[in-house]
Amino acid sequence: GLVxxxxxxxxxxxxxxKHADVGVAIISNAPEVKPEKKAVQEKQNMKTTILQxxxxxxRDRKSQVAERQKLLEEKLRELQAEEDxxxxxxxxxxxxxxxxxxxxxxxxxxxxxxxxxxxxxxxxMFKILALNALNIxx
Numbered sequence: 001g002l003v004x005x006x007x008x009x010x011x012x013x014x015x016x017x018k019h020a021d022v023g024v025a026i027i028s029n030a031p032e033v034k035p036e037k038k039a040v041q042e043k044q045n046m047k048t049t050i051l052q053x054x055x056x057x058x059r060d061r062k063s064q065v066a067e068r069q070k071l072l073e074e075k076l077r078e079l080q081a082e083e084d085x086x087x088x089x090x091x092x093x094x095x096x097x098x099x100x101x102x103x104x105x106x107x108x109x110x111x112x113x114x115x116x117x118x119x120x121x122x123x124x125m126f127k128i129l130a131l132n133a134l135n136i137x138x
Contacts, residue, residue, distance in 0.1 A: 003021045003022065004019075004020045004021045004022070005020060005021070005022045005023075005024070005108060005111075006020035006022070006023050006024070006096075007024045007026055007100075007105050007108065008023075008024075008025065008026065008092055008096075009025070009026050009027070009092055009103075010025055010092020010093070010095060013092075014092060014095045015095075017092060017095040017096040018095045018096070020096075022097070022098065022111060023095065023096030023097055023098065024096055024098045024099070024100055024105075024107060024108065024111065025092035025093045025095065025096040025098065025099045025100065026092070026100050026102075026103055026104075026105070026107075027092070027093070027099065027100065027101055027102075027103065043079055046075075046079065047076065047079050050072050050075055050076050050079070051076070053068075053072055054069060054072055054073070054076070098111060
């Protein structure tokens, strides 16, 4: 019973990630903080309002509106630049059952811990089931 654990970014190790007992895809250059759903929703709402204001600014021909339109276009570019930094999963995440968003191998310790906890929980459930069956039989 030996178990193989493979970590890789998917550039040239997709085959090894597929054939390993436990494969972990490590995404390189991933952001440290995962964006929350509320923040993503707020950015999307802000983007739609900016687009609406841009359309309204195109209808008006005043000089103040032109300045405001430039400001809104800058904000829109900033929002689009932030969206480009989101994690994009590659071949490694398809080849392996586990994906780590951080570019370190510390995630292996978490996988081993979770595996041990799952094993202990499963054994305890079988023991309880056996004891209940004996209790009901007598």
